[in-house]
Amino acid sequence: MALKIPIHSISLEGTQCSPQSDNLTHAAGMITTLRIAVFLLLLTTLGFFYGITLKQNIISYMYYVSEENILNGFTSFMLSKGFGPIHDWSNKTKAFSTQASTVQEKILLTTINTPSSTLVSIDPSNPSDVLKEGDGIIFLETSNRLQLPPLVVCALESTARVYKNQPVAFFMKGLNDTNLEETVKENFPMLLPLKNIYFFPLRLEEVFADTPLFSWYMKINPREQKHWIHVSADACRLALIWKYGGIYMDTDFISIRPIPKQDFLAAEYSYYSSNGVFRFSAHHNFTQICMEDFVRRYNSRIWGHQGPHLFTRILKKFCDIPKFNGTEDIMCGNITFYNPQRFYPILYPSWKKYYQVWDKLPTFNDSYSLHLWNYMNRANVTMVPGSNTLVEHLYKVYCPSTYGAILQNVTTLQ
Known part of the structure; x- marks a missing residue:
């Protein structure tokens, strides 16, 4: 998005400006300042939410697909969701994927559905x-x-x-x-x-x-x-x-x-x-x-x-x-x-x-x-x-x- 900032020419030869022209110039400056402030606020807000989301996903990913959790938490997590042993998960995870409500569940499902040659x-x-x-x-x-x-x-x-x-x-x-x-x-x-x-x-x-x-x-x-x-x-x-x-x-x-x-x-x-x-x-x-x-x-x-x-x-x-x-x-x-x-x-x-x-x-x-x-x-x-x-x-x-x-x-x- 490009912002158009008006450029005002100012006489350097002592030209007298009327009160009306002073008010117009002041108003234009305020509008320009306001636009810049809104633009910076928008960038800051987007950056904040992007950073929080990215950080949350990275932490969740590191936690849920770490070796410790694959070895120790894998079975208990899936059994808690009504799954049988590992051999039966590949067919059931597709049906369950629409029910995954948290970032962690979706990441874990992605891990399970990954081709098995990447896990063994x-x-x-x-x-x-x-x-x-x-x-x-x-x-x-x-x-x-x-x-x-x-x-x-x-x-x-x-x-x-x-x-x-x-x-x-x-x-x-x-x-x-x-x-x-x-x-x-x-x-x-x-x-x-x-x-x-x-x-x-x-x-x-x-x-x-x-x-x-x-x-x-x-x-x-x-x-x-x-x-x-x-x-x-x-x-x-x-x-x-x-x-x-x-x-x-x-x-x-x-x-x-x-x-x-x-x-x-x-x-x-x-x-x-x-x-x-x-x-x-x-x-x-x-x-x-x-x-x-x-x-x-x-x-x-x-x-x-x-x-x-x-x-x-x-x-x-x-x-x-x-x-x-x-x-x-x-x-x-x-x-x-x-x-x-x-x-x-x-x-x-x-x-x-x-x-x-x-x-x-x-x-x-x-x-x-x-x-x-x-x-x-x-x-x-x-x-x-x-x-x-x-x-x-x-x-x-x-x-x-x-x-x-x-x-x-x-x-x-x-």
């Missing part, structure tokens, strides 16, 4: 980009199956929630570059809001490259190996942790609190180390020695020979392992040897206790993660909603999206 990290590229800081948590699936049991999904979800600022990398042998995104969206819809989970194809030749395991892998015939699924998993975890560093965890652990950032092994009981969960920095000499011993003493016919037996015999080279007393941990050189209570508070002969009703639920105050002994579960006992068992309680607290998907009978959870 589906990345077939080099995992070294994701794991370069050495603080990742690595999971493996060495079979070709793509539809996984609820316990596996719960393990991923609980870990992503506990380690919300660290990458959780899931390597799956059944994935490839062509089916990666489609498979993840189809089989893991309940995990899509967890942005720190990364899915990668598991290519054994690439995993073993530049490690002592490469020559071993190129010589053997997997079809002739007994316990190949377990043997290959034992080899992969060593190679990946040696290359990238970080935590390895089996897919039958439920994470309940963060593990301190230090190199460690976990005892199943006194004098005996598990290989189901451990942490080392990249190129640590323990994992290097384990890979060399793996190849030199390879025997696929003995279950655990390349797994917990291997870790135990190599740990004994670092120190004389004393017996645990109480709940204390042990230092073995520069390696922390965690007390069984940290990961195995319920030992394998009693694994069924997880699927039983307790008069008083255990607190697990001395534990970081809980191992549910899936290898012992030959009858495929599962968590049953409404059973009031210990495992149901764990699902509700530590993997609520997985629990919600089970309630809705998601077909991908077999």
